[in-house]
Amino acid sequence: MRTAAVIVAAGSGTRFGGPKHTVRLANVELWQRSVDAFVAAGTDQIVVVGDVPGGLAGGPRRRDSVAIGLAAVAPDTEWVLIHDAARPLITVELIARVRERSLVGDVDGVIPAIPVTDTIKSVDGESVLMTVDRSTLVLVQTPQAFRLSALREAHSADQLDATDDAAMVERQGGSVVHVMGDPMNFKITVPEDLVLASAWLRAAADRE
Ligand code: C5P
DSSP: OOEEEEEEOOOOOTTTTSOOTTSEETTEEHHHHHHHHHHHTTOSEEEEESSSTTOBOOOSSHHHHHHHHHHTSOTTOOEEEEEETTOTTOOHHHHHHHHHHHHTOSOSEEEEEEEOOSOEEEEETTEEEEEEOGGGOEEEOSOEEEEHHHHHHHHHHOOSOOSSHHHHHHHTTOOEEEEEOOTTOOOOOSHHHHHHHHHHHHHHHHHO
């Protein structure tokens, strides 16, 4: 099964305070960490979108950057994994878990997700409206795997914005399932996240 990865790294990094993908984490640039993981996982083709060496120029919205990456994926590819470069602690194990589920061949998309552990409330300004049942909620991560045909169709049929690709496939009636994500595969959004990620990598190095 031919598999490609599209790594999106074209965000402006507003909440980070500037472009974050070329920031170094344990001496390796953020975007490079994701590339290294997909190389180690044996991915056939890796496309990076963003202002990094070898990267394609991105678009205004995340979904536009994904579309630019998708256009560069080889046509004989069966599954494509879309990944946020902002999640540099992605592991080969997580990629394998997502890919293994996709190999069953019964769905259009496979996404990693983790249970919600905090209490979730619906609010209106300062007012708390209600407490939401968290048992049916999950926090969604990347890499998200899709049949290339299903994701391309969803992108051309659906012009609405979306915070992830699964939302577009879901809106087209595609079947999407989730597998266990990785709590450490969090998104680097603000500078403090980088401190956490560095501490995690140092602890992992100490364990080796
Ligand atoms: O903004 P958000 O946190 O959802 O971004 C998730 C990922 O999408 C990041 O890796 C970011 O660089 C990427 N992105 C992009 N092009 C955009 C916006 C976001 O590649 N226009």
